[in-house]
Amino acid sequence: xxxxxxxxxxxxxxxxxxxxxxxxxxxxxxxxxxxxxxxxxxxxxxxxxxxxxxxxxxxxxxxxxxxxxxxxxxxxxxxxxxxxxxxxxxxxxxxxxxxxxxxxxxxxxxxxxxxxxxxxxxxxxxxxxxxxxxxxxxxxxxxxxxxxxxxxxxxxxxxxxxxxxxxxxxxxxxxxxxxxxxxxxxxxxxxxxxxxxxxxxxxxxxxxxxxxxxxxxxxxxxxxxxxxxxxxxxxxxxxxxxxxxxxxxxxxxxxxxxxxxxxxxxxxxxxxxxxxxxxxxxxxxxxxxxxxxxxxxxxxxxxxxxxxxxxxxxxxxxxxxxxxxxxxxxxxxxxxxxxxxxxxxxxxxxxxxxxxxxxxxxxxxxxxxxxxxxxxxxxxxxxxxxxxxxxxxxxxxxxxxxxxxxxxxxxxxxxx
Amino acid sequence: xxxxxxxxxxxxxxxxxxxxxxxxxxxxxxxxxxxxxxxxxxxxxxxxxxxxxxxxxxxxxxxxxxxxxxxxxxxxxxxxxxxxxxxxxxxxxxxxxxxxxxxxxxxxxxxxxxxxxxxxxxxxxxxxxxxxxxxxxxxxxxxxxxxxxxxxxxxxxxxxxxxxxxxxxxxxxxxxxxxxxxxxxxxxxxxxxxxxxxxxxxxxxxxxxxxxxxxxxxxxxxxxxxxxxxxxxxxxxxxxxxxxxxxxxxxxxxxxxxxxxxxxx
Ligand SMILES: Cc1ncc(COP(=O)(O)O)c(C=O)c1O
Numbered sequence: 001x002x003x004x005x006x007x008x009x010x011x012x013x014x015x016x017x018x019x020x021x022x023x024x025x026x027x028x029x030x031x032x033x034x035x036x037x038x039x040x041x042x043x044x045x046x047x048x049x050x051x052x053x054x055x056x057x058x059x060x061x062x063x064x065x066x067x068x069x070x071x072x073x074x075x076x077x078x079x080x081x082x083x084x085x086x087x088x089x090x091x092x093x094x095x096x097x098x099x100x101x102x103x104x105x106x107x108x109x110x111x112x113x114x115x116x117x118x119x120x121x122x123x124x125x126x127x128x129x130x131x132x133x134x135x136x137x138x139x140x141x142x143x144x145x146x147x148x149x150x151x152x153x154x155x156x157x158x159x160x161x162x163x164x165x166x167x168x169x170x171x172x173x174x175x176x177x178x179x180x181x182x183x184x185x186x187x188x189x190x191x192x193x194x195x196x197x198x199x200x201x202x203x204x205x206x207x208x209x210x211x212x213x214x215x216x217x218x219x220x221x222x223x224x225x226x227x228x229x230x231x232x233x234x235x236x237x238x239x240x241x242x243x244x245x246x247x248x249x250x251x252x253x254x255x256x257x258x259x260x261x262x263x264x265x266x267x268x269x270x271x272x273x274x275x276x277x278x279x280x281x282x283x284x285x286x287x288x289x290x291x292x293x294x295x296x297x298x299x300x301x302x303x304x305x306x307x308x309x310x311x312x313x314x315x316x317x318x319x320x321x322x323x324x325x326x327x328x329x330x331x332x333x334x335x336x337x338x339x340x341x342x343x344x345x346x347x348x349x350x351x352x353x354x355x356x357x358x359x360x361x362x363x364x365x366x367x368x369x370x371x372x373x374x375x376x377x378x379x380x381x382x383x384x385x386x387x388x389x390x391x392x393x394x395x396x397x398x399x400x401x402x403x404x405x406x407x408x409x410x411x412x413x414x415x416x
Numbered sequence: 417x418x419x420x421x422x423x424x425x426x427x428x429x430x431x432x433x434x435x436x437x438x439x440x441x442x443x444x445x446x447x448x449x450x451x452x453x454x455x456x457x458x459x460x461x462x463x464x465x466x467x468x469x470x471x472x473x474x475x476x477x478x479x480x481x482x483x484x485x486x487x488x489x490x491x492x493x494x495x496x497x498x499x500x501x502x503x504x505x506x507x508x509x510x511x512x513x514x515x516x517x518x519x520x521x522x523x524x525x526x527x528x529x530x531x532x533x534x535x536x537x538x539x540x541x542x543x544x545x546x547x548x549x550x551x552x553x554x555x556x557x558x559x560x561x562x563x564x565x566x567x568x569x570x571x572x573x574x575x576x577x578x579x580x581x582x583x584x585x586x587x588x589x590x591x592x593x594x595x596x597x598x599x600x601x602x603x604x605x606x607x608x609x610x611x612x613x614x615x616x617x618x619x620x621x622x623x624x625x626x627x628x629x630x631x632x633x634x635x636x637x638x639x640x641x642x643x644x645x646x647x648x649x650x651x652x653x654x655x656x657x658x659x660x661x662x663x664x665x666x667x668x669x670x671x672x673x674x675x676x677x678x679x680x681x
Contacts, residue, residue: 021518021545023476025570025595027577167482168472180475185596187572284519285473287545297494298523300472 012201014321020200022180022287029187034202036107041209046102053098054213057131062086064221064378069348070361074368074377080225081351081381082218082246091354091383092214092242093124097193099210101128104191111135111190115179117144117172117238118309118356119151120383121195126160128193136160139178141171144308150387169302172238172312176286196239197316200287204316208244215249218378231371232257235380236360237330238274238309240316242382247328257329260319261363263305264332274303275332276315277323285314291323306335306391309356309383331366333359339395341365342385354383355391419511420539421564421587424464425622425643434639434679436461437624438672439515439648441468442501443493444484449661453668454505454512457651460669461676465505466542466646469498469516476517476544478599480649483656495524499536506537513540513566513587521554530557540564540587548584555584566590569615571607582619588644589615593627599649600630609641635678645679647671 013019020030040046054060062083071079084092097114104112112129115138116122122138129136138155142164145152155162168174176199183192197204197211222230233250235243237260250256265273273279276291283292285300293301293313305311322328338355341362345353353361357380364379371377385392393400428435438457444450454465470488474481502512514533521529521541533541540563546554548567558565564587569578572595582589593608594601605628612623624644629635630653635645654671658664 019550020547021550022547023544023570023592024547024568024577024581025572025592027547027570028572028574167486173473177473177475181478181597184476187595283523284545286475292519294519294523296523298471298520299489300519 012205014318015324016282017289017317017320018201018204019289020287021284021289022200023184025184026187026200029183030200030202032107033103033206036103037202037206040103040106046106050099050102054095058087058094058098060087060213061217064218064225066225067349070345071368073344073348074365075371076373077368077371077375077377079364079368080222080376080378082214082378083381084214084242085351085353085357085381085384089120089124089127090386091120091124092211092245092380093121093195094127095213095245096195096207096210096241097121097124097128100191100193100206101132101134104134104193105132107191109189109191111137111186112193113137113139113179113182113190114193114195115172115175116140116195117175117311118307118354119144119148119155119387120309120354122160122162123151123154123158125193126155126158129160130158137182138162139165139175139182141165141169141175143170144172147391148308148387171303172308173300173303180286196241197244197318198239198286198288198290198314204288204318207241208248208318211241211245212248214242214245214380215247218246219249222376222378226376228376229253229256230378231375232259232367233378234259234261234360234364234367236310236356236382237262237315237319238312238356240319242380244316244318246378246380247322251327258322258327259363259367260328260330261333261359262315262330263307263310263359264334265304265306267334268332272304273332274305274311274313276313277330278332280313282320288317290317290320291315306338307355307359309354310359331363333362337362339392342392343396351381352385353381354385355388357382418537421464421511421513424511425588428463429643434642435463435624435644436635436675436679437464437466437644437646438462438651439466439468439646440651441470441481441485441488442498443470443488443491444652445487445655445664446491447493447497447501449664451501451504451508453655453665454510455508456665456669457672458508458510460672462672464511464513466515466648467498467502467505467512469495469514469520471517471520474517476597478597478649480600480652480656481598484652495520499532502533502538503536512538513542513564514538515542515544518543518546526553526557530561530563534561534563538563540566542566542590544568548580551584568592569611571595571605571611575614575618578615579618582615582621585621588622588624589619590646591615591623591625591642593625596627598627600653601628604628604634604638608638612641632674632678635675636681639679639681645675647675
């Protein structure tokens with residue numbers, strides 16, 4: 001299977017997926033990125049600097065935590081959590097951002113732009129910009145600036161400009177459109193730090209490469225802890241970067257099942273979801289051919305999810321290929337099932353996960369029952385839930401009363 | 417024999433001027449008014465029309481075209497409506513090409529789109545987010561149905577890229593005047609002249625300049641070095657600002673005349 005994946009694709013393609021569907025004006029910048037990326041990852045001074053930052057700044061390696069009490073809710077399977085939530089800035093997103101920020105510096109670019117949904121990628125980009133002394137502008141759908149208000153404040157504290165996007169569905173998809181428009185106009189001085197494994201080549205490969213550290217560490221850690229590979233590895237799939245990072249460490253081990261969980265929103269049958277594999281079809285969005293939620297005319301259909309980071313109508317092209325070849329399996333998880341898993345993890349392990357991550361946790365609760373008590377499963381704990389406290393409190397009807405900060409109360413009062 | 421893009425550029429050249437190309441999205445401001453306004457453009461001196469195919473994620477377009485396209489989509493403009501618009505304006509005497517992002521064409525079916533466009537009388541397609549590298553099936557389909565295939569070059573294109581792009585292009589080469597999205601600008605980038613000169617060295621095809629042309633004066637300036645001048649956002653802004661369809665028609669006609677004078681200056 002792994003061999004087939006490599007031999008049937010042209011560069012920048014994954015079978016029929018991927019490629020580069022962009023205005024000609026961006027071709028030169030993508031070629032430059034491709035060249036610099038390839039030079040950098042074989043340049044020892046670059047890789048040394050990146051691993052130094054991972055160790056001393058991000059806090060890697062992060063642990064693989066055995067989730068004893070949570071496992072009881074997963075059919076007794078032995079469940080491990082890969083703790084990306086413990087990274088500086090609170091999610092896996094920093095892995096990719098540090099790599100790309102160093103690339104930007106190497107290309108002599110002085111300005112970083114990014115799109116963000118949940119705000120985690122925006123926060124990570126603002127962080128790297130502050131660290132390297134670069135200018136930073138983050139595009140965020142207006143809808144998401146409201147439901148992830150905490151992260152908007154974080155980005156501003158870090159010195160980034162946050163531009164709310166009011167076009168289209170006012171979510172991640174529209175933030176990407178605006179970031180692309182900015183980039184095409186400012187490409188000489190600007191690097192676009194794309195936040196997930198989507199977009200025109202070489203972005204899916206660049207982002208995956210900088211997240212491979214997740215899979216590398218997890219593989220070594222599970223072998224150390226259990227002396228064998230897991231039966232399955234699990235991740236939530238928005239664009240698919242945390243999943244690709246974890247999957248990459250096990251993709252050549254056919255006995256390890258790769259399981260991705262996408263947002264089922266209110267239910268695939270309601271039309272209010274972000275289930276690209278369950279309800280999408282191959283098409284082109286944001287520069288790549290992949291599975292897209294679209295109507296019969298090829299117009300993008302807006303996605304819906306309680307989690308801003310999974311609320312996206314496209315998905316990384318490598319996932320599309322892993323799906324078609326059967327190497328990975330993708331399943332939708334509805335809002336309510338994700339929130340139940342969120343609650344269970346809080347109560348059993350003392351860890352508040354991001355709502356994106358809660359979709360993976362719900363997945364492992366199902367999968368554990370399927371694979372049984374002798375199985376070992378690793379789930380990527382892609383982020384922590386601080387940003388989601390207001391949403392979760394509202395979902396569970398928790399009265400924040402006097403202890404709530406003003407910001408949180410305002411957020412709650414607005415019904416967001 | 418119906419006219420093709422080559423005829424349009426040849427005719428302009430024989431008059432020692434640049435051709436004027438106007439853009440309007442199908443279904444904007446509504447289906448019938450769009451057809452009507454295109455006829456007005458042609459009567460007022462526009463030589464060829466780009467009929468825009470409204471798309472939900474127009475990432476090469478600025479605010480003005482985004483607004484027009486969003487309205488067209490809300491009004492129910494589908495690919496079939498676009499093809500019908502092409503048919504109607506062609507019957508009314510226009511030479512029409514379609515300007516479309518790639519996904520709607522792929523979704524419609526590449527062969528089917530080329531066939532139905534040719535059937536409707538459309539003579540070409542401009543594909544702003546498709547480069548020759550990804551265009552294999554489109555190159556076959558457009559050849560088979562005799563539809564011109566217009567790719568873009570940009571100021572950032574290397575000479576080697578320009579060579580690749582023009583060798584896959586027919587009808588005319590679309591030179592994006594500036595690094596940026598569509599929309600009126602106070603001046604047309606000086607880089608445009610350089611880009612046209614670089615493209616000229618690689619092709620005998622006509623070269624038209626688009627992005628940012630909004631006045632007769634700018635059209636005149638571009639016409640000194642290009643074979644065609646493309647105007648989009650400036651027309652749309654006038655339609656958005658007009659109080660009713662009669663005012664829109666008058667305003668569009670006035671701009672078309674100003675531009676037509678510009679390309680003859
Ligand atoms: C914590 C967390 N997990 C997952 C995601 C989804 O992104 P991806 O699928 O690229 O990992 C996000 C995106 O914002 C996130 O913040």
